[in-house]
Amino acid sequence: MKALLSVLTLLMLALPAFAVDSEEALDDPELQARYEDIVEQVRCLKCQNQTIKDSNAFLAGDLRREIKRMLVEGYTDDEIFDFLVTRYGDFALYNPRFSGKTLVLWIVPALFLLGGAFVLLNIIRRRMALPIDDAED
Amino acid sequence: MWKYFAPLVIFGLFFLVLKVGMDDIREGKNVNELPSPLIDKQAPQFELPSVTDPSATVGTNDFAGKPVVLNVWATWCVGCRQEHGFLMELAESGDVPVYGLNWRDTQPEAQGFLQQLGDPYVGSAFDGDGRVGIDWGVYGAPETFLIGADGTILVKHLGPLNWPLWREKFVPHLGPAEASR
Numbered sequence: 001m002k003a004l005l006s007v008l009t010l011l012m013l014a015l016p017a018f019a020v021d022s023e024e025a026l027d028d029p030e031l032q033a034r035y036e037d038i039v040e041q042v043r044c045l046k047c048q049n050q051t052i053k054d055s056n057a058f059l060a061g062d063l064r065r066e067i068k069r070m071l072v073e074g075y076t077d078d079e080i081f082d083f084l085v086t087r088y089g090d091f092a093l094y095n096p097r098f099s100g101k102t103l104v105l106w107i108v109p110a111l112f113l114l115g116g117a118f119v120l121l122n123i124i125r126r127r128m129a130l131p132i133d134d135a136e137d
Numbered sequence: 138m139w140k141y142f143a144p145l146v147i148f149g150l151f152f153l154v155l156k157v158g159m160d161d162i163r164e165g166k167n168v169n170e171l172p173s174p175l176i177d178k179q180a181p182q183f184e185l186p187s188v189t190d191p192s193a194t195v196g197t198n199d200f201a202g203k204p205v206v207l208n209v210w211a212t213w214c215v216g217c218r219q220e221h222g223f224l225m226e227l228a229e230s231g232d233v234p235v236y237g238l239n240w241r242d243t244q245p246e247a248q249g250f251l252q253q254l255g256d257p258y259v260g261s262a263f264d265g266d267g268r269v270g271i272d273w274g275v276y277g278a279p280e281t282f283l284i285g286a287d288g289t290i291l292v293k294h295l296g297p298l299n300w301p302l303w304r305e306k307f308v309p310h311l312g313p314a315e316a317s318r
Contacts, residue, residue, distance in 0.1 A: 045171065045276035058241050059276050062267040087274040089174040 021053060021064060031071045038067055038080060041094050051094065173274050173293040180207075180284050181272035185262035188239045188247045195236065195260035200284055204291075204311060206235045207282040208258070208298075209270065211242045212250040214278040220297035221254050227303070228257035233283075233311065237261030240270045240278050283307050 021039070026032040036053070042063065044055035052060040063084070070080050084092045096102045161168055175181075184196030200207075208224060210217040228235045237258035239247045244263055251261070264270055273282070274293075283292040291310040294302065 048169065058267060059270075062241075062271060066268075066271055086174060087271060088276065089171060089274070091171050 035071055043092050043094055045088055167296045170295040175274055175290045180288050180290050183269040188261040188263045195262035204233055204286050205284050206233050209238045209240050209275050209278050209280040211240050211278045212246045216297040217279045223299050224257040225255050234259045239263050241267045
């Protein structure tokens with residue numbers, strides 16, 4: 001019983017190890033590290049809420065292979081992201097670039113933050129104006 | 138005063154945003170369709186072996202000087218079977234030459250598909266490993282491009298095509314000679 005339980009426990013621990021990307025790692029560990037960093041930031045456009053690291057769609061496999069090839073051929077990370085954006089658009093990157101088209105994405109959260117600060121300031125100012133009356137406390 | 142109207146305004150904004158999204162779905166728009174950055178850009182060049190004739194190639198050089206349709210298809214793709222009848226009719230009408238990009242497929246299967254269902258393509262390029270597909274920003278077959286006489290990409294459509302969609306999205310970009318239907 002104990003043996004069975006421990007085997008089951010071990011199996012549960014092993015679940016996250018089922019990786020989609022089953023291809024061989026690059027020889028150069030530095031390139032491999034950059035590769036892993038890049039594939040986590042690229043969206044699989046066929047299956048829109050997965051990165052190409054997690055997806056087993058044809059397209060994700062093709063893009064992983066292409067990124068590997070470009071790394072080996074000495075392209076920089078930026079050149080690889082450029083390559084993807086010129087073909088698939090800003091949506092291909094999970095961390096979209098700052099440009100005219102993505103302006104809204106970057107500006108709106110800041111506007112919300114500013115709006116919140118404005119409301120908070122107003123509340124504080126109003127409370128400050130109230131007479132201090134803590135005699136009953 | 139603004140205190141009373143602010144919630145109303147915020148509600149109105151949310152309503153508008155959600156309404157726009159819901160209208161798209163209700164009208165049957167393909168909500169997975171993404172704008173292609175290739176529109177109005179020069180079509181990426183390629184030259185690949187032909188699906189049907191192993192000794193010939195099909196490529197962007199064949200398109201030169203006339204508007205053409207490039208249809209990305211595969212035998213495993215359900216939508217491609219759906220639109221196949223339309224492509225046959227379009228090819229028959231002779232309005233625009235239809236070229237194929239056989240994406241992520243095998244040559245024998247692709248040949249069998251065309252023999253069985255008919256071949257609407259002037260030529261079909263064989264892109265077995267999807268390398269040319271990446272240059273064209275292909276992310277799911279079927280996809281259909283309209284390439285102008287000057288070699289720029291005018292339209293990209295995702296999903297099965299039919300006559301109503303053709304008239305709505307493609308015909309406005311064609312000259313009077315090609316837009317007879």
